[in-house]
Amino acid sequence: MTALTPPEALGRRPLKALVQFVVLYGALPIIIALMYLGFGLIEPAFHSGENAINILKQSSYLAILAAGQLFALLTRGFDLSVGQLISLVSVAGGLVMLDVLEGSPGAVALAVFAGIAVGLGAGLATGVVNGVCVAVFRINPFVVTLGMLGICMGFATTLSDGFPVFNLPEGLTNTLSRADVIGIPVPVIAALLVLGTAYVILNHSVLGRSMYVIGSNPRAAHTAGLRSRLHLASAYVICSVFVAVGALLLTARTGSGEPNLGGGLMLQSIAAAVIGGVSLRGGEGKVIHAVYGALFVTVLSVGMNLIRVDGTIQQIILGIVVVAAVYLDQLRTRFR
């Protein structure tokens, strides 16, 4: 009786099987599936294949950001600079592309590569500063990344003078946003690569396992002889680099370098990770949680857009749903 596989159990005791599923995987996959079915009943267009791909594409950006945030959350920190880093990467990458194109018109590929390199470099630099301040100088991560939020915002607006960077090469949008490989859009592939990298780091490297220990018991990590400062700093570096990847994809989607690109994304990235099941107390969370959270937020907002819910009402509903989802997840841990 105890070793029933889910389908067998489903036949005999559906309720018990459901509870088992929820305890094992959380209520979120079921809620996402119900939401997907529900929106389709109200508005049949929601169930079109086109919309399914749209949802996947939209959620891949948020999944990348949430995966980055996951690393900071795992080590008992968070990264508030995520949103403004997105703006900085977008502006800096965009400006470099324009500069290269001005110097040698026609070198689109070179321009795009240079822009991507500078964008990733900006992410790396931000992550290193965050990581060193948190791990070496032992400054509270909230303060460090809040300060970095201001610094990134300042640089993004100073570099761009507050205006979007227009006239980015068409090639950027064509390759990083519109193109697809055997039907799968490039952003989704990029998200799969980033999530795969995150999975390998977290589950198959000393660095990743060490992050779990640092998050659940920092002193034990230090006593066990782990290079905890280095690992803690790496968490912020990985977070910022992931975010830079997300920022470049978002820039490709809008087709311009935007100083306001990241405004609401800091809270969204944290919300997605935590809704997905990452603990704010550190040491608990998997890559799949970032995916769940991103899918949940995206299905909800795309669905509400399709059934024409007013934007401000959407904001209210999102707030209620966020609290309810976290509460349900809380219940699950209590049952276990």
Add this chain to the structure above:
Amino acid sequence: MVDTGLATERAVRAWRRILERSPAIGLLPILLILLFIFFGLYEPKFWRGANLINVLRNSSYLMIISAGQMLVLVIGGFDLSVGAVVALTSVAAGLVMADLYAAWPDAASLAIVIGLVVGLAVGSAIGVINGVTVAFLRVSPFMVTLGTMSIAFGLALYVTRGVPVYGLPDEFTREFGRLRWFNVPVVVYLTAGIIGVLWWVMNWTRLGRYVYAIGGNIHASRVSGIPTIAYIVITYTMCSFLAAVTGVLLTARVGSGEATLGTTLMLESIAAAVIGGVSLRGGVGRVEFVALGALFLALVTNGMNLLRVDSKIQTIVIGAVLIIAVGLDQMKIKGRGQ
């Protein structure tokens, strides 16, 4: 000879005492004084009475809301919704006042009083929701207040459609908002009063002691018979009430009900509290230092304005100053530990 010897000895002893005590006071007051001198030397206008009063008034709003944030931080929580509460309060108070004033132009003071009561009540209601959800349902305060932030901003925008609420009684905006006693804005006295009351509450009342105790160790507090749930609800309500007070005061200052009023105050209030030495892990924090933290932020901003630093560069400087200030404080704590 004897006298001077005694005098030097006394001076040395006094200096040593100051140095010994400085870790207890923290670096913040010293930083404040250094900044004060530096800005004044660079731009003598900074020392003018009018400018200093201006700094005081600008820091007042932040002081009130940061003091509320401190209460929640000390009890081991977090309040991301304070900025949204400012917006919602402003909109609610503004709508009620404008409507009543339009209906009965003679009864302006009645409209003001009812508007204030409604605004403060709506704001505090968000705090009750926060507190109940955190304490009863045991959802992480970060997520709860993130949710209520979204709800409160959404409500404020929905009710006003994003358009500011005009038509407030002149008695409210012109007279109350710009009232001065002895050439100092009334807001400054009000802030001093609020900080004083909170200082008394935190140091001399059961409420204060329990808040520190719950923040220090919630399990121990519960076991020793403190009704933790009730005190958590009270604390979140006080925090939102103080945010609502800030909302009302800012509404009087700008002269209209605005749904975009508090957007930056959430992060600023946490920054001021943390600069003032409040621990994000709960149990530690003093209201007088939080007030200094708010003053510090206002001083840096005002000084940079006078030095004509570009506002975009100002955000970079404030970010760096925040990290450095807390980093220095951290080094001081480490030095004391060794």
